[in-house]
Amino acid sequence: MIRARGLRQTFHSRRGREKVEVHAVAGVDIDVADGEVVGFLGPNGAGKTTTLRMLTTLLRPTAGEATVAGYDVVTQSAEVRRRIGYVSQVGSTGSEPRAGEEVVDHAMLYGMSRADATVQARKLFEELELDGLWDRKCSKMSGGQRRRLDVVMGLVHSPSLVFLDEPTTGLDPQARANLWHHIRGLRERRGATVFLTTHYLDEADALSDRIVIIDHGEIVAEDTAENLKRQVSGDLVEVEVADPARAADAADVLDRAVRDRANVSGRAVNDVVVDSTRLSARIDRAALALPDIVREMDSAGIALVSVDVTRPTLDDVFLDLTGRSLRDS
Numbered sequence: 001m002i003r004a005r006g007l008r009q010t011f012h013s014r015r016g017r018e019k020v021e022v023h024a025v026a027g028v029d030i031d032v033a034d035g036e037v038v039g040f041l042g043p044n045g046a047g048k049t050t051t052l053r054m055l056t057t058l059l060r061p062t063a064g065e066a067t068v069a070g071y072d073v074v075t076q077s078a079e080v081r082r083r084i085g086y087v088s089q090v091g092s093t094g095s096e097p098r099a100g101e102e103v104v105d106h107a108m109l110y111g112m113s114r115a116d117a118t119v120q121a122r123k124l125f126e127e128l129e130l131d132g133l134w135d136r137k138c139s140k141m142s143g144g145q146r147r148r149l150d151v152v153m154g155l156v157h158s159p160s161l162v163f164l165d166e167p168t169t170g171l172d173p174q175a176r177a178n179l180w181h182h183i184r185g186l187r188e189r190r191g192a193t194v195f196l197t198t199h200y201l202d203e204a205d206a207l208s209d210r211i212v213i214i215d216h217g218e219i220v221a222e223d224t225a226e227n228l229k230r231q232v233s234g235d236l237v238e239v240e241v242a243d244p245a246r247a248a249d250a251a252d253v254l255d256r257a258v259r260d261r262a263n264v265s266g267r268a269v270n271d272v273v274v275d276s277t278r279l280s281a282r283i284d285r286a287a288l289a290l291p292d293i294v295r296e297m298d299s300a301g302i303a304l305v306s307v308d309v310t311r312p313t314l315d316d317v318f319l320d321l322t323g324r325s326l327r328d329s
């Protein structure tokens with residue numbers, strides 16, 4: 001459904017008197033299959049929106065090529081536009097029009113008759129829980145309702161591919177959860193392919209079949225969330241001992257567990273970090289090592305206050321790949 005090769009966007013801007021080149025997208029390859037939901041994840045300024053604008057024909061690539069729904073984004077842009085829906089970060093509804101008529105007018109721009117557009121729009125209002133709001137002015141809708149109306153606008157012409165740019169930014173947790181439910185429904189009910197950008201880790205994790213991570217305009221990883229997390233070197237094991245004088249002994253026990261599991265998995269050995277009574281280590285598939293750790297601590301007479309195991313998150317993946325946390329951005 002999407003195939004991009006060497007896609008590049010270089011902006012020319014000024015910093016004071018100096019001319020600067022911004023390599024917003026620095027040669028990316030993207031493949032998205034029919035019916036896939038792909039999350040395009042990256043920190044602020046990573047190049048997500050710029051990539052999306054090129055794929056949706058709003059911005060001509062500086063270099064590289066892309067086909068979307070089988071058509072070239074530069075030479076066949078009208079064909080591409082006919083087949084895609086795009087829900088931009090800023091939304092596409094005006095303030096004054098009433099919700100229903102705004103959607104119908106929008107659909108008619110795609111060549112739909114008023115009757116067909118009305119039927120389709122009414123169906124979508126129902127699907128996205130906007131029933132009863134047909135005659136409401138867009139400006140009088142809540143943030144979540146307006147965002148769902150944006151999604152209706154992006155879907156009314158029945159595109160086979162939908163681009164969603166940071167669909168839940170600015171929504172409260174309940175409105176986010178509701179929109180997630182509807183995004184999942186796009187594929188389930190409509191068979192649509194979905195390409196969504198986000199800087200929310202949980203959103204990418206919860207919605208996507210596959211995640212593509214972009215940083216400084218380059219793709220740094222792509223895989224399922226599960227596989228990406230598996231690449232991170234181990235689960236985080238945190239142990240608290242009762243007596244600070246036994247922390248060094250406890251660290252030895254943990255260190256042995258780290259080495260044993262690293263031998264099995266063939267992965268690099270990570271150091272045990274000791275901070276007073278708290279110790280932490282990354283241990284590959286820690287659940288398998290935990291019984292031995294607790295047994296050894298017990299037979300060495302080391303009293304434990306707590307043991308915690310945390311599975312890697314997508315943030316750990318990003319940290320592993322770039323040395324920075326996505327959360328910091």
Ligand SMILES: Nc1ncnc2c1ncn2[C@@H]1O[C@H](COP(=O)(O)OP(=O)(O)OP(=O)(O)O)[C@@H](O)[C@H]1O
Pocket residue numbers: 011012013022023024042043044045046047048049050051199
């Ligand atoms: N029209 C422009 N002129 C100059 N620089 C631009 C322009 N548009 C974007 N940039 C720069 O290109 C880089 C990528 O921006 P982009 O908006 O694609 O990032 P993003 O990943 O979508 O970020 P966010 O999550 O904040 O929306 C940033 O450094 C941005 O400042």
